[in-house]
Amino acid sequence: MTDAGRVTIERLVQLKRAGGKFSVLTCYDAAMARLMDASGLDVLLVGDTAAEVVLGLPSTRAIQPEVLIELTAAVRRGATRAMVLADLPFACRSGGTEATVEWVRRFIDCTGADAVKIEVTSGDVGLIEAATAAGLPTVAHLGLLPQAISDRSGYRAQGREAEAAARIIADAARFEQAGSRMLLLEAVASEVAAEVTARAGVPVIGCCAGPACDGTVVVLHDMIGLGGGHPPRSVRRYADLGALLGEAFAAYARDVREGRFPVEAEAIHMKSGEAERLAELLGRA
Numbered sequence: 001m002t003d004a005g006r007v008t009i010e011r012l013v014q015l016k017r018a019g020g021k022f023s024v025l026t027c028y029d030a031a032m033a034r035l036m037d038a039s040g041l042d043v044l045l046v047g048d049t050a051a052e053v054v055l056g057l058p059s060t061r062a063i064q065p066e067v068l069i070e071l072t073a074a075v076r077r078g079a080t081r082a083m084v085l086a087d088l089p090f091a092c093r094s095g096g097t098e099a100t101v102e103w104v105r106r107f108i109d110c111t112g113a114d115a116v117k118i119e120v121t122s123g124d125v126g127l128i129e130a131a132t133a134a135g136l137p138t139v140a141h142l143g144l145l146p147q148a149i150s151d152r153s154g155y156r157a158q159g160r161e162a163e164a165a166a167r168i169i170a171d172a173a174r175f176e177q178a179g180s181r182m183l184l185l186e187a188v189a190s191e192v193a194a195e196v197t198a199r200a201g202v203p204v205i206g207c208c209a210g211p212a213c214d215g216t217v218v219v220l221h222d223m224i225g226l227g228g229g230h231p232p233r234s235v236r237r238y239a240d241l242g243a244l245l246g247e248a249f250a251a252y253a254r255d256v257r258e259g260r261f262p263v264e265a266e267a268i269h270m271k272s273g274e275a276e277r278l279a280e281l282l283g284r285a
Contacts, residue, residue, distance in 0.1 A: 007042050007083040009115065009137060009181045012203045016214045024085070024205055024217035028054050028071050032220070033078025043083045043205075045117065045217055046072040048090070048147070053221040053228035060146050061090040065103060072111035085139060086113035090147040097127050104136045115181055119145040122171050125178045132179025140175035142168055143209065144187035155230075159192035172196045172204075184217070185209040187232075208232045 005011070012022055022042040027033050028050045036044055050071055051063035072086045092103035104116045115137040120128065124140075131138045143158040159165040169192065172183055182203045185193050190210025197204040197212050206213030222231035225240040255261035270278070 006081055009083070009203070012042070012083070012182070012214070013201075016203045020214075022203070022215040024215050025223070026050075026217070026220045027075050027079075028220075030074040030078030033075040033082075033084075037079040037082045041082055043085055043215065043217075044075055044079055045085045046075050046087055046111075046113070047219065048087045049219050049221075049229060052230070053219065053226070056228070059150075061150075063089050063091075065089050065092050065107075069107060069110050072107065072113050076112040083114045084112070086111055086116045088116050088118045093147070097130050100127055101130050101134055101136065104131050104138065105134065108136060115139050117141050117184060119147045120171075120175060121145070121148075122167070122174075125174050128175055128178040128180050137181045138179070139182040139184055139205070140172075140178075140180040141184045141186065142171055142175070142188070143185045143207075146186075155187070157187050157189065159189040165189060165192040165195075168192055169195055169199065172200060176200055176202050185213065208234050 007022075015022055023040075024043040024045055025036060025041050026047040026049055027036055027044040028046060033044055046068065048060040048063050048068060050068065051057040051060045054071075055063065055067070057063065068087065068089050072084065076084045086107045088100075088103060088107065093100055100118075104118070107113055107116050116131075117139040118124070118127070119141040128138055128140060144155065146155070149155060159168045168185070168188060172185075175183065180202065182205060183196065183200060184205040184207060185196060186207040186209065188196075188206070188209045190212065193204070193206050193209040194212035197214060203214040205215040205217050207217045218235050219229050219231070221227060221229050222235045223238050225237055225242040226245075227242050231237075252261070
C-alpha cells in the first residue's frame with residue numbers, strides 16, 4: 001500500500017480483492033513505530049513476542065497484560081498511518097468468555113489499537129462471536145499456537161497431513177463466519193495457507209506460511225539481527241543491526257575509558273566572564 005492514507009481493515013479487504021499484498025511487522029515502542037510508519041509498513045503487530053525479545057523472559061506466555069497494554073499504547077502513539085494490531089496475552093485467557101472479551105475491550109480502549117489478535121482453537125468460535133457482538137474487532141490466529149506450548153520442542157509445522165489441513169481450512173471458515181475481521185496462519189503448510197486465502201473473504205496474514213497469504217508478518221528482531229528470539233529458518237534477514245550496534249557500543253566504551261569522550265570542545269561552558277565572577281564568589285565564601 002503506497003498512498004499516505006490511514007491503513008484500516010476495510011482498506012486491507014479492498015486490497016485483497018484487488019489482488020494486492022500488505023506488510024506486517026512486530027513493533028514494541030514508539031520510536032520504532034515512527035520509523036516503520038514513515039517507511040510505509042502497513043500493519044504493526046505488538047506481539048507477545050515482546051516477552052522474549054524485549055523483556056528476556058523464557059516464553060511468550062510469561063508477559064503480563066498490563067505490560068503489553070503499555071507497549072501497544074506506545075506503538076499507537078508512534079504510528080499515525082499504519083494499522084496497529086494488539087496481541088492478547090496468555091494470561092488474559094485464564095477466565096471464561098466474558099472475562100476474555102473484557103480484556104479485548106480493555107486492549108482496544110486503553111491503547112487505541114485497531115484490532116486484537118487471539119490465538120484460537122476449534123472450541124473458541126463462541127469467543128469470537130461474543131467479541132463481534134460486543135463490537136470488538138478480532139483477528140483469529142490459527143495453526144501453530146505458541147501460547148499453547150510450554151517449551152520450544154512443541155514448535156512444529158501445521159497442516160502437513162490432509163486431515164490436519166482440512167481442519168485448519170474448516171476452522172478458518174468458522175472463525176470468519178463468527179466475525180473475525182482477519183485471519184493469521186502461523187507455520188502452516190503453504191498449500192493449506194493458499195487454500196484458506198483463496199476461500200476467505202477477509203485478509204489472511206501468513207507467518208511462515210508461504211507466499212499466497214494476503215499479508216506477511218515476521219518478528220522485528222529476527223529480520224534485523226537483534227537476537228533474543230527464535231528466528232525460523234524461513235525468515236529473511238534484511239540487516240545485521242546486532243553486529244552494527246555491537247561495534248558502536250564497543251567504540252563508545254573505548255572512547256570513554258581512554259578519555260576521548262567527552263571532551264572540552266563539546267562540553268557546556270559558562271557565559272563569558274562568568275567563570276571569573278564565580279571564582280570571586282567562591283573566594284569570598
